[in-house]
Amino acid sequence: MSTFDYDLFVIGGGSGGVRAARVAAQGGAKVALAEEDRYGGTCVIRGCVPKKLMVFASEFAPTMEDARAYGWDVTSDGFDWQKFHGQLADELDRLEGIYRNLLKNAGVETFDARARIVGAHEIELADGTRKSAKHILLAMGGHPVKPDTPGAELAITSNEIFHLDQLPETMLIIGGGYIACEFAGIMNGLGVKVTQYYRGAQILRGFDEEARGLISEEMIQRGVDLHLGTDVIEMKEADGKIHVKATNGEERPFDVVMMATGRVPNTGDMGLEEVGVKLGRKGEVLVDDYGQTDVPSIYAVGDVTDRVNLTPVAIREGMAFVETVFNGNPTKPDHELIPTAIFTQPEFGTVGMSEEEARDKGPIEVYATSFRPMQTLFAGREDRVMMKLIVCADTRRVLGCHIVAPGAGEMIQLAGVAVKMGATKEDFDRTVAVHPVMAEEIVTMREPVRTA
Known part of the structure; x- marks a missing residue:
């Protein structure tokens, strides 16, 4: 017993x-x-x-x-x-x-x-x-945690955003990680006038730079008022609004402020x-x-x-x-090559190394394409998508795959299988394209856009 x-x-x-x-x-x-x-x-x-x-x-x-x-x-x-x-x-x-x-x-x-x-x-x-x-x-x-900014207690976090009594007219989101960027897109899409402050030089730190740049541009194009290199100095409540003083010299009132500054x-x-x-x-x-x-x-x-x-x-x-x-079978969880989706607008799917990471490890070839997809092009929208493969110049293995596009999360799950298996660029090339879909570009990029 x-x-x-x-x-x-x-x-x-x-x-x-x-x-x-x-x-x-x-x-x-x-x-x-x-x-x-x-x-x-x-x-x-x-x-x-x-x-x-x-x-x-x-x-x-x-x-x-x-x-x-x-x-x-x-x-x-x-x-x-x-x-x-x-x-x-x-x-x-x-x-x-x-x-x-x-x-x-x-x-x-x-x-x-x-x-x-x-x-x-x-x-x-x-x-x-x-x-x-x-x-x-x-x-x-x-x-979630908030920084020690004066007035931080006036802000909500990602925990409370699901429980708003009503949609605000104006909202400030502080942060540049995936939670901040996802909610900037969500609230913007629901009709809220969204401003986003991030103290860094570009959103989504740690991810592929080219992908980050495109997402940032597209978010602005869709109506998010994104301020990079900007932080909050203090927040005060007055006339039913939260008045925010920022490092860019602005002082503006918002109905709701959300801090997405880490967990x-x-x-x-x-x-x-x-x-x-x-x-x-x-x-x-x-x-x-x-x-x-x-x-x-x-x-x-x-x-x-x-x-x-x-x-x-x-x-x-x-x-x-x-x-x-309990089963007597010592098992280590595998944390390598985990595919991830970030539900920004546009969506971002990624697996493996960024171009910057791979460049530091050895010689690489970069295959990339950016284009306006058929569905929104016909509707007169300026939306752009991106497909990108990072390839090891020596082994020809695909080290990273990055997709910025509607449905990128669905695409990266399947690309993740190939990358995890150690597929080479030639394995991708041998695969016949599915036409007409955005994802076909992943197997039709013949020439590298650059090497490093």
């Missing part, structure tokens, strides 16, 4: 924690999970899912314009935020119910409470109840360091390749480790944890 209450106690009911709990329980382990907020975590409740639904909603305005150009008699009375928001809330409730049922049907005992670590094998719930477990899995995720792991007041779990500079849980902390019985997956903060990665890490700990 086990001397512990459970074989596994999971803290956090997001994608990684729920998957690990469910799979371990289905394999016969006695599992419990504690979640202090809503089941489904950042992705389902205040991230990818509601964001993508907002992206869909925001893209109908230009689509209706296009429909008129194609001969359709389309009229619109404008966007009804209340109607959409009600349906969004219902959908998130439905998805949370699915997550709860997945755990219940797998036999996982759940606690709707905050849990802290009080020992290598011991957890304390908010009501003071203590539980013991042979293994503990930390899957608490992360949360940090949810490790505060968890009792981790007291039991010997080491944390990094941002408060991330430090783990080895198998997700194990310095305390052998405690593991961690997902955003709380601040490695690759993506939902499918957290799920993979959760699966690898179960394989390692």
Whole structure:
């Protein structure tokens, strides 16, 4: 008989924690999970899912314009935020119910409470109840943080944007990462007058420079008032508006200000360091390749480790944890060549190295094309798309693929398979083009535009 209450106690009911709990329980382990907020975590409740639904909603305005150009008699009375928001809330409730049922049907005992670590094998719930477990899995995720700007408390974050009572007329978004850029596109598409401040020289730091440049240009073309090299000095409330003083010398009022200036792991007041779990500079849980902390019985997956903060990665890490700990099959999650979609407008799909990264590693060839796609060209829009391959000059392997285009997320999933398999430029060239689609350009670029 086990001397512990459970074989596994999971803290956090997001994608990684729920998957690990469910799979371990289905394999016969006695599992419990504690979640202090809503089941489904950042992705389902205040991230990818509601964001993508907002992206869909925001893209109908230009689509209706296009429909008129194609001969359709389309009229619109404008966007009804209340109607959409009600349906969004219902959908998130439905998805949370699915997550709860997945755990219940797998036999996982759940606690709707905050849990802290009080020992290598011991957890304390908010009501003071203590539980013991042979293994503990930390899957608490992360949360948005605001900088120490005077008046920062007046701003919302990506958590609150889904719960606005009404759509503002004017909005300032501070930040240049993918969350800031996605919401700039969303709110602009819903009819809000959007201004975006980013202190850096170009948005989407860390991604391919050519792709970043095109997305930036297209966002401006579509109506986002983007100011680069600009930061906020202070914010004050007056006459029902938030008055923002910026480093570019401007002082402007906005109805809503959203800060998308980074996220940090949810490790505060968890009792981790007291039991010997080491944390990094941002408060991330430090783990080895198998997700194990310095305390052998405690593991961690997902955003709380601040490695690759993506939902499918957290799920993979959760699966690898179960394989390692419960199935006796030590498994390292693979963090190499992960395809990613960023739902800016235009959409961005990317896998592998940027041109800048690859250039530093050795000789490369760059194949790239930019053009106006058929659908919007016919409708008289100026939209541009881009396809780009980074190729190793020696091995001919495709090191990176970058697509800026409508549906880029769908395209990059399939391109990601080829890049992950180690496809060469000649493998791409041998593949017959699908015509007429935008993606055919990926296999029809014959001559490099430059070498490095």
